[in-house]
Amino acid sequence: MRALIVGMGIGELYKSIYERKLWDVVTVDQNKPADYWDIEEVSGEFDVVHICTPNWTHGHIARTIADRCKIVFVEKPGLRTSEHWEALVHTFPNTRFAMVKNNQFRDNLAELYIIARKSDEIVINWHNYNRVPNPGSWFTDKSRAWGGVSRDLLPHLLSWVQVFDPEYNDLSLYSSGCHQHYTLDTVGSTDYGVVDPSGVYDVDDSVELLLNSNWHMYTCTASWKNPVGDKINIEFFKQGDLIHTEPLGLCPEDAYEKMVDTAIDNLYNNRYWSEQFARDVWIHKQLELF
Incomplete structure (x- = not known):
């Protein structure tokens, strides 16, 4: 199993989760130690991708890697608008997308x-x-x-x-x-x-x-x-x-791990991903108020 982590801030937490699972972990970051400097340098296919980079880069990275992976997690706030999010999901129907909602797994x-x-x-x-x-x-x-x-x-x-x-x-x-x-x-x-x-x-x-x-x-x-x-x-x-x-305090690491495990376990559960999509679109629409 392979995981790709783009952005090694919160990405370090995900890296530790997958290393405990004995996955092959590939990292990308332009400012911190990583395997690659740019997403364009990365080759091969992945089971899970985490996009943990500055907001304005989320869309480009997601589209660059989407057809080579099964699940893509995008850190909040996702993309700029709900329309951007809907377009991303509909453009790559064979890939599962979710905005990170770690608190929902406490x-x-x-x-x-x-x-x-x-x-x-x-x-x-x-x-x-x-x-x-x-x-x-x-x-x-x-x-x-x-x-x-x-x-x-x-x-x-x-x-x-x-x-x-x-x-x-x-x-x-x-x-x-x-x-x-x-x-x-x-x-x-x-x-x-x-x-x-x-x-x-x-x-x-x-x-x-x-x-x-x-x-x-x-x-x-x-x-x-x-x-x-x-x-x-x-x-x-x-x-x-x-x-x-x-x-509340900081969300515990086991909530992040449960989020990842639940997504993997439900990879072929269309109902699960339809609900993720609905939740993500709703959050995007509330953010558009500001």
């Missing part, structure tokens, strides 16, 4: 689903105290990242909505908004990389999205930087009373 989902059924409002928070990713880099350049925190963190929160509400496609938009609170001159330092004062910062750094159904209100709210502190959790309310708070 061990405690059944427990949280029960709590969600008892609530009428769920607030999913991801607020960082000081983690604007490399201000001035591609992360904060809208032409390359397509957005800021709305493309970086919001996909994770939306994947949680899908965990709690199987009828996510029927949710109504209540309100949405995003803001740019900082510039390269005002952002100061960051706990995530370094500031490039000669770069670009033209993206949102806070976002809020409210969705509702007849039974629940979902609030997804995130920021890269705020003056109060970190708040990364899920809050469950019933008639205005907080009934449970679930800290």
Whole structure:
């Protein structure tokens, strides 16, 4: 079995997963140690491919390798629009595609689903105290990242909505908004990389999205930087009373491995991949609001 990993940031985690499985692992990265510098140099066929590169490169890499692999995982936020994602999937009907939704494979989902059924409002928070990713880099350049925190963190929160509400496609938009609170001159330092004062910062750094159904209100709210502190959790309310708070923290590695194993086990299960496609298109469409 062969795995191709393009981008050795989070890609290192995937590499360790496949090495434990004793797979043949091929890596690509232009800035870190890897087997190849460019995707164009890679030959042969692969069982699974992971695209873990800057947002604007996802589409080109996926199309370059798609007809030589069985499963392609694309890191969030996927592609620029839902139309781009649909076109990719339909162009390569013999290849399985999924945007990474690792939170949907955590061990405690059944427990949280029960709590969600008892609530009428769920607030999913991801607020960082000081983690604007490399201000001035591609992360904060809208032409390359397509957005800021709305493309970086919001996909994770939306994947949680899908965990709690199987009828996510029927949710109504209540309100949405995003803001740019900082510039390269005002952002100061960051706990995530370094500031490039000669770069670009033209993206949102806070976002809020409210969705509702007849039974629940979902609030997804995130920021890269705020003056109060970190708040990364899920809050469950019933008639205005907080009934449970679930800290999130970093997603455990075994969730990523379960995501991979589930995809491999369901390679020929069309129903599984139809649901992945539906979830990915829905997430893309919510991101297009910003």
